[in-house]
Amino acid sequence: MRLKNSNQDNTQDLSKPTYNPSGRSFSGWLGGKSQLARTIIEMMPEHSHYCEVFGGAGWVLFKKSPSKFETINDINGDLINLYRVFKYHLDALLQEFETQLISRDEFERLKVIPSHTLTDIQRAARFYYLLRTCFGAKISDPNFFSHVERPRHLKLGDELRQVLTAIHERLQKVTVENRNFDVLINKMDRPDTLFYLDPPYYNCENYYGKDIFSRDDFVKLRDILKGIKGKFILSLNDVPEVRELFGEFNLHSKKIRWSLNTESTDENNGKELIITNFPLPE
Numbered sequence: 321m322r323l324k325n326s327n328q329d330n331t332q333d334l335s336k337p338t339y340n341p342s343g344r345s346f347s348g349w350l351g352g353k354s355q356l357a358r359t360i361i362e363m364m365p366e367h368s369h370y371c372e373v374f375g376g377a378g379w380v381l382f383k384k385s386p387s388k389f390e391t392i393n394d395i396n397g398d399l400i401n402l403y404r405v406f407k408y409h410l411d412a413l414l415q416e417f418e419t420q421l422i423s424r425d426e427f428e429r430l431k432v433i434p435s436h437t438l439t440d441i442q443r444a445a446r447f448y449y450l451l452r453t454c455f456g457a458k459i460s461d462p463n464f465f466s467h468v469e470r471p472r473h474l475k476l477g478d479e480l481r482q483v484l485t486a487i488h489e490r491l492q493k494v495t496v497e498n499r500n501f502d503v504l505i506n507k508m509d510r511p512d513t514l515f516y517l518d519p520p521y522y523n524c525e526n527y528y529g530k531d532i533f534s535r536d537d538f539v540k541l542r543d544i545l546k547g548i549k550g551k552f553i554l555s556l557n558d559v560p561e562v563r564e565l566f567g568e569f570n571l572h573s574k575k576i577r578w579s580l581n582t583e584s585t586d587e588n589n590g591k592e593l594i595i596t597n598f599p600l601p602e
């Protein structure tokens with residue numbers, strides 16, 4: 321839709337994305353938002369630039385229709401290298417998996433190789449292998465996952481080509497960044513930017529590695545978000561400390577099931593707080 325922006329003397333393409341039920345990421349991710357994606361996408365206001373600040377495996381990006389401009393960012397260099405290789409070197413990456421063996425020995429061998437000793441393509445293949453064969457997608461300290469009754473996550477051959485070709489195509493117009501959250505927000509903030517922010521949960525700051533996100537960063541994030549020109553949607557665990565920190569914004573509580581593989585009990589259910597700087601229709 322083409323709308324005239326009365327504050328600036330130019331026109332901009334604003335659109336409201338739709339939810340794509342068949343959209344899928346390339347992997348699970350600790351705290352990944354596959355279950356919450358629909359709720360978040362349906363809350364999205366019109367925008368021209370969609371910017372995902374704490375990208376992880378990008379479940380919201382992969383389940384939404386494309387916006388005019390899109391950015392995905394994460395502080396994890398191995399992960400962002402993987403996105404770049406999906407985007408630019410898919411065939412070379414697939415070649416790395418042509419003779420790949422899935423075994424605990426191979427997992428342990430790859431785990432101890434320092435990623436700076438590898439080419440970008442080898443680095444991406446190593447990271448993707450570890451991510452898809454480890455327990456619970458806990459890549460910061462991975463353990464090999466094996467289960468007699470559950471299928472393995474890492475697909476090979478034609479199945480892998482099919483999954484990763486969809487990722488390659490979806491990423492063609494997406495800008496991939498590897499910045500700290502504050503640098504990225506300041507760089508991308510415009511009146512027509514929509515930020516989606518999915519930082520580590522409160523009290524789980526170290527889940528993605530040491531010294532990349534601290535308790536104080538929640539205050540820093542809140543203070544940056546207070547002053548932005550664009551709009552944001554932030555998802556966090558619904559705990560009193562988060563409600564107090566972000567209390568000046570609009571707060572929406574959503575129940576979610578933490579694990580798909582367990583029964584729905586209070587222990588397996590959690591509450592997510594979705595925080596916005598714009599009102600949502602009742």
Ligand SMILES: C[S@@+](CC[C@H](N)C(=O)[O-])C[C@H]1O[C@@H](n2cnc3c(N)ncnc32)[C@H](O)[C@@H]1O
Nearest residue numbers: 349351352353374376377378379395501518533
């Ligand atoms: C909850 S996960 C995001 C999950 C993602 N929404 C998904 O659906 O897969 C949080 C992400 O924040 C990233 N992160 C942690 N500290 C960061 C920082 N200081 N700047 C940017 N990204 C950071 C982590 O590497 C992790 O991938």
